[in-house]
Amino acid sequence: MKLQEILRNIRKADQDYRMIQDGDRIAVGVSGGKDSMVLLAALHMYSKFQGKNFHVVGIHIKIGFPNMDFSEVEAFCERESIEFHSFDSMIYKILQRNLDKNGDLKCSLCSKFKKASVIEEAKKLNCNKIAFGHHSNDAVETLFMNMIHGGKIATFLPKMYMSRTDVMFIRPLIYCFEEDILNAQCNNEIPFVKSTCPNDGYTERQEMKDMLKELYEKYPMAKGNFVHMLSNEKQVDLWHKLQDDEEDPFEKMMKENDV
Numbered sequence: 001m002k003l004q005e006i007l008r009n010i011r012k013a014d015q016d017y018r019m020i021q022d023g024d025r026i027a028v029g030v031s032g033g034k035d036s037m038v039l040l041a042a043l044h045m046y047s048k049f050q051g052k053n054f055h056v057v058g059i060h061i062k063i064g065f066p067n068m069d070f071s072e073v074e075a076f077c078e079r080e081s082i083e084f085h086s087f088d089s090m091i092y093k094i095l096q097r098n099l100d101k102n103g104d105l106k107c108s109l110c111s112k113f114k115k116a117s118v119i120e121e122a123k124k125l126n127c128n129k130i131a132f133g134h135h136s137n138d139a140v141e142t143l144f145m146n147m148i149h150g151g152k153i154a155t156f157l158p159k160m161y162m163s164r165t166d167v168m169f170i171r172p173l174i175y176c177f178e179e180d181i182l183n184a185q186c187n188n189e190i191p192f193v194k195s196t197c198p199n200d201g202y203t204e205r206q207e208m209k210d211m212l213k214e215l216y217e218k219y220p221m222a223k224g225n226f227v228h229m230l231s232n233e234k235q236v237d238l239w240h241k242l243q244d245d246e247e248d249p250f251e252k253m254m255k256e257n258d259v
């Protein structure tokens with residue numbers, strides 16, 4: 001398999017955020033989509049050539065959406081000697097019983113159940129880390145969703161420890177753009193399973209994707225700059241409201257200069 005570009009970006013993310021250590025057992029959350037399938041293949045390859053001694057396991061939680069056939073994914077994992085496990089769940093049934101006011105499935109509820117199930121199964125397989133397939137485009141979309149709907153400048157972290165469950169989440173594809181992942185999937189014929197989730201293509205995230213696509217067409221440099229911005233801590237210039245007991249730096253400067 002030719003995954004050089006993806007592997008280079010995984011190594012950079014690993015170095016910048018110290019994601020992977022000797023002895024790790026990493027569960028890759030596999031939805032069956034292109035991103036998590038490329039992550040599974042690439043992280044497995046990284047474990048062979050990187051010089052660190054860690055193990056990669058693919059974990060798929062079956063949500064219960066109809067007609068999702070994982071036989072090609074299973075055959076691929078067998079061929080590439082990648083450990084892979086699928087687990088049944090009641091998620092779809094629970095979602096159908098808890099529709100939102102428009103009669104649609106609740107994505108937030110699905111996400112919560114999915115995450116909890118991945119953690120539970122990863123722990124049973126003695127994994128200390130869980131890797132998700134989020135990439136650069138996802139990070140910027142999440143940033144914009146948080147700014148627009150949440151009034152905050154925030155996105156998901158490259159690495160996050162959850163003390164309650166004693167598990168570390170890592171996102172090794174944060175430096176990869178979606179089209180590079182698609183190219184890697186296509187060029188290496190990595191199988192994927194198209195999601196039959198009825199909400200697919202009609203989410204807030206999809207709106208953000210479409211908006212950013214238009215923006216990148218007009219300002220191509222924005223794409224790289226947005227990702228660079230996420231770690232450009234020195235250049236964060238935001239408003240600082242003064243606390244009651246805090247001296248006004250402007251007044252202080254006036255006093256010091258006898259103005």
Ligand SMILES: Nc1ncnc2c1ncn2[C@@H]1O[C@H](COP(=O)(O)OP(=O)(O)OP(=O)(O)O)[C@@H](O)[C@H]1O
Binds near residue numbers: 032036063118133
């Ligand atoms: N059913 C699942 N079982 C295990 N892990 C999952 C499942 N669904 C999602 N994940 C993990 O959570 C990440 C984010 O989920 P999300 O639904 O946003 O991804 P996705 O759109 O399905 O994309 P992809 O699988 O292509 O990464 C995925 O990249 C994957 O690592």
